[in-house]
Amino acid sequence: MHAGPEDGELVAMTLGGNAEAFATLVERYDRAVYHLCYRTLHNVEEARDATQEAFFKAYRSLRTFKQGAKFSTWIFAIAYHACCDRLNRNKRYSNEEMPDRADPGPGPEREAIALDEARRLRAAIDALPEKYRTVITLYHLQGKQYEEIAEVLGLPMGTVKTHLFRAKEQLRKLLSAAEVLE
Amino acid sequence: MKYDNDDALDRALFALPLEEPPGDLRAAILTATVYRPAPLFKPWEIAVLGGVAAVATWLIALVVLGGAPLFVHSLEAIGSTSEDLLSNYSTLAWIAAGGAVAIWLSIFTGFQPSARGVDAHRR
Numbered sequence: 001m002h003a004g005p006e007d008g009e010l011v012a013m014t015l016g017g018n019a020e021a022f023a024t025l026v027e028r029y030d031r032a033v034y035h036l037c038y039r040t041l042h043n044v045e046e047a048r049d050a051t052q053e054a055f056f057k058a059y060r061s062l063r064t065f066k067q068g069a070k071f072s073t074w075i076f077a078i079a080y081h082a083c084c085d086r087l088n089r090n091k092r093y094s095n096e097e098m099p100d101r102a103d104p105g106p107g108p109e110r111e112a113i114a115l116d117e118a119r120r121l122r123a124a125i126d127a128l129p130e131k132y133r134t135v136i137t138l139y140h141l142q143g144k145q146y147e148e149i150a151e152v153l154g155l156p157m158g159t160v161k162t163h164l165f166r167a168k169e170q171l172r173k174l175l176s177a178a179e180v181l182e
Numbered sequence: 183m184k185y186d187n188d189d190a191l192d193r194a195l196f197a198l199p200l201e202e203p204p205g206d207l208r209a210a211i212l213t214a215t216v217y218r219p220a221p222l223f224k225p226w227e228i229a230v231l232g233g234v235a236a237v238a239t240w241l242i243a244l245v246v247l248g249g250a251p252l253f254v255h256s257l258e259a260i261g262s263t264s265e266d267l268l269s270n271y272s273t274l275a276w277i278a279a280g281g282a283v284a285i286w287l288s289i290f291t292g293f294q295p296s297a298r299g300v301d302a303h304r305r
Contacts, residue, residue: 034203
């Protein structure tokens with residue numbers, strides 16, 4: 001919950017010519033959108049560009065934002081589409097294979113030994129296939145709101161739940177493996 | 183830490199801090215959107231200015247090449263053609279229809295994410 005006007009009101013104010021209102025929306029969501037882009041793209045520069053592109057597209061099509069809809073879901077959907085475009089453009093997208101990491105560090109297992117809990121969890125998330133990683137990232141960002149995750153990804157809710165179940169299962173396996181190595 | 187059940191994993195996930203964005207990201211977004219410097223001319227102003235410049239060039243060329251009588255004759259021709267056009271209801275109706283279609287199309291040019299999803303994701 002945010003202090004101050006609701007997102008919908010800020011959208012209306014922006015459409016009314018209030019630049020500060022859009023700045024407030026950017027302030028509220030830039031970090032979360034960047035997080036989603038970074039977790040999807042695994043590259044600081046690309047995540048930065050995708051985040052910027054998402055807000056630019058949102059700003060340009062603010063008139064199409066439906067009153068009563070959730071701004072966070074809308075901006076995440078735009079950001080996710082921007083990320084998918086980039087992944088497709090770079091021909092790095094594959095459901096079967098792990099995506100290439102642009103900034104590879106040590107492998108998840110070795111990294112887990114050395115790093116703290118949060119970093120260990122991050123490393124495990126990074127090691128998930130892209131479709132599971134995105135679902136887990138959105139689950140983290142949107143809470144347990146499957147419907148909104150489904151809306152962002154454009155997938156049926158059942159698929160989202162299945163992806164999430166498998167993602168958690170894989171996460172647990174990865175984390176246990178890391179623990180054994182410790 | 184053990185993640186034997188969903189609750190433990192959920193707690194860990196929700197406690198995970200978000201990635202720190204680059205320091206200049208917010209400024210870059212704002213510069214590209216609300217604080218973007220307004221262009222000197224709007225597209226329709228550029229179109230009007232271009233039209234005016236073209237007509238002016240044509241008139242100057244007429245004066246230079248043909249002298250005053252041809253210029254006056256051309257102005258009369260333009261005047262009478264315009265008068266004919268604007269007094270013809272059928273022409274006015276077509277102009278109005280064209281304008282309405284242009285406005286209607288301009289409403290649908292923005293980006294709108296849909297629930298269709300990304301085909302690649304489904305593959």
